[in-house]
Amino acid sequence: MNSRESESFDAADAVRRARAGDVDAFGLLMKAYHDKVYGILIGMIRHADDARDVSQQVWVKVWNKLDSFKGDADFYTWLYRVASFAALDFIRKRNRKQESGLLEEIEPARSPDSETAPSVVSRPDKELEQAEVQAAFNAALDLLSPEHRLALTLREVEGMAYDEIARVMKCRKGTVMSRIFYARKHMQEHLREWHS
Amino acid sequence: MAFMNHKKAERWMSRAMDGELSPRRAARLDAYLKAHPHVAEQRDAWKQSGDLLRAHCAATPAQTPEAAWNDVRRAIRVASSDVREKQALNGRMVWASSLAALLLLVAGTWFTLRYIADQGFEAVAEAHRTEVEFVETDLPDAMSMVYEDAETGLTVIWVLVTEEQGHAGS
Numbered sequence: 001m002n003s004r005e006s007e008s009f010d011a012a013d014a015v016r017r018a019r020a021g022d023v024d025a026f027g028l029l030m031k032a033y034h035d036k037v038y039g040i041l042i043g044m045i046r047h048a049d050d051a052r053d054v055s056q057q058v059w060v061k062v063w064n065k066l067d068s069f070k071g072d073a074d075f076y077t078w079l080y081r082v083a084s085f086a087a088l089d090f091i092r093k094r095n096r097k098q099e100s101g102l103l104e105e106i107e108p109a110r111s112p113d114s115e116t117a118p119s120v121v122s123r124p125d126k127e128l129e130q131a132e133v134q135a136a137f138n139a140a141l142d143l144l145s146p147e148h149r150l151a152l153t154l155r156e157v158e159g160m161a162y163d164e165i166a167r168v169m170k171c172r173k174g175t176v177m178s179r180i181f182y183a184r185k186h187m188q189e190h191l192r193e194w195h196s
Numbered sequence: 197m198a199f200m201n202h203k204k205a206e207r208w209m210s211r212a213m214d215g216e217l218s219p220r221r222a223a224r225l226d227a228y229l230k231a232h233p234h235v236a237e238q239r240d241a242w243k244q245s246g247d248l249l250r251a252h253c254a255a256t257p258a259q260t261p262e263a264a265w266n267d268v269r270r271a272i273r274v275a276s277s278d279v280r281e282k283q284a285l286n287g288r289m290v291w292a293s294s295l296a297a298l299l300l301l302v303a304g305t306w307f308t309l310r311y312i313a314d315q316g317f318e319a320v321a322e323a324h325r326t327e328v329e330f331v332e333t334d335l336p337d338a339m340s341m342v343y344e345d346a347e348t349g350l351t352v353i354w355v356l357v358t359e360e361q362g363h364a365g366s
Contacts, residue, residue, distance in 0.1 A: 023269065030268060031261040038264075043253050052259060059268040060275060137248040155214060156246040157253050162216050181210040187245040188238060 011075050019066045026066075030059055033076060036158065037083045043153035044087035044146065046138065050094075058086045080158070080168045084150050091146040133191075140190035144183055151179035152187075200228050205235050213242060328353065 009032055017025035037058060041051040062082055069078050141149060147169070154160045154168060162180075166173045208225045211217045217225065229236040259267075328351045331340040341354040 023272065027265050027269065030265050034261040034264050035258065038258050039253050042258070043249060046252075048258075052264075055264065056267050056271055059264075060271045063268075063272050064275070134248060134252065137245070138252065141249070141252075152245075153249065153253075156249045162214065177207070177211060177216070180214070181207055184210055184242040184245060185206070188241040191241065191245070 012071075015066070015069065015071075015075050018063070019069075026063055029075075033079055036076070037079065039157050040080065040083050040150075040153055041087050043157050044084075044149055045090055046141065050090065054086055054090050055083075058083045061086065077164060077167050080154070080160075081170065084154070084168055088146045088150065133194075136191060136194040137187070140187050140194075143190065144186060148179045148183040148186070151176055152183040155180050200224060202232070202235060205229065205232070206238065209235070209239055210242070213239065327351075331355065 009028070011029060011032065014025045014029045014032075018029060034055075038051060038055050041054050041058070042048065045051045045054060062079060065082070069075065144152070150169065151165060154165045155162075160168070162173050162176045165176045169176065205225060205228050208217055208221060209229070212222055212225055328342050331342055331353050333340055333355050335355065335357050337357070339356040341352075341356065343352055344350070345352050
């Protein structure tokens with residue numbers, strides 16, 4: 001379900017009922033937007049277990065802060081903002097822990113198919129190359145700042161327009177344009193280095 | 197025609213990919229890219245980045261919304277009962293502290309009143325009276341006298357000196 005289709009299940013009514021304390025109405029909202037929120041988080045955090053934990057925290061926070069949603073923007077814009085800032089907070093805390101040596105280097109999220117190292121199991125060359133490109137892409141993504149990563153994720157994965165991204169990230173549209181442009185340039189240069 | 201260069205073309209290309217470039221500027225960009233095809237190659241690299249990011253987000257297994265909702269509902273229940281417990285505990289602590297303070301006040305007052313009743317008010321006053329036993333003075337050949345005035349109960353101190361020095365008393 002994309003953002004606009006989610007709205008057609010009468011999110012406004014579900015929000016109104018949830019604000020009145022109707023937990024089941026909140027459950028409807030959660031199920032409608034769960035995949036979208038998770039998509040942002042996995043694009044940012046890139047570790048499945050952490051993304052699941054942060055997703056749960058986001059929804060509990062949304063439930064507790066429903067009163068602060070004024071209804072002056074779309075619910076999903078407000079929801080994405082809560083999720084985005086939760087992801088940014090998590091990444092900053094993780095980076096601080098890594099810098100102080102408290103955490104091992106975080107391995108990026110893997111799909112079930114890529115659990116085994118390529119050197120151990122023989123795979124067709126094309127799949128191996130794709131896995132290596134994906135690994136190089138993941139490494140490049142890690143080097144982006146959280147804000148650049150978020151802008152790129154909201155654009156490429158969620159398909160949000162620049163002004164929507166600006167509302168979510170609470171910044172100017174020009175800033176969104178710059179961040180996305182810079183993220184693309186950075187990824188391009190990193191992948192070009194890897195290819196060469 | 198307004199100035200166009202490589203850097204400007206790159207930025208416009210990024211916006212055009214996202215449908216954020218006006219038709220007039222998109223036309224100018226197209227003309228520039230036709231003349232400079234190597235700039236247009238970057239668009240393919242950027243599209244590849246977008247594809248890889250979408251593939252990454254799609255490939256990672258996620259919980260089903262139903263499973264996620266069960267977790268969230270449980271977390272909301274736990275968070276609500278934590279809040280209620282804390283509020284109840286705070287309320288109990290306030291009652292306990294108030295009661296303890298009241299008991300202390302009552303006990304202290306009772307003991308004080310009982311002591312005064314046993315000893316008598318005069319004894320209490322007497323216990324706090326300062327007694328003067330003797331007086332020292334640096335005046336040569338001076339004599340001192342200390343007595344209690346029967347009428348007022350005050351302690352009187354006299355310091356007697358020779359006629360040459362005069363008298364001093366209080």
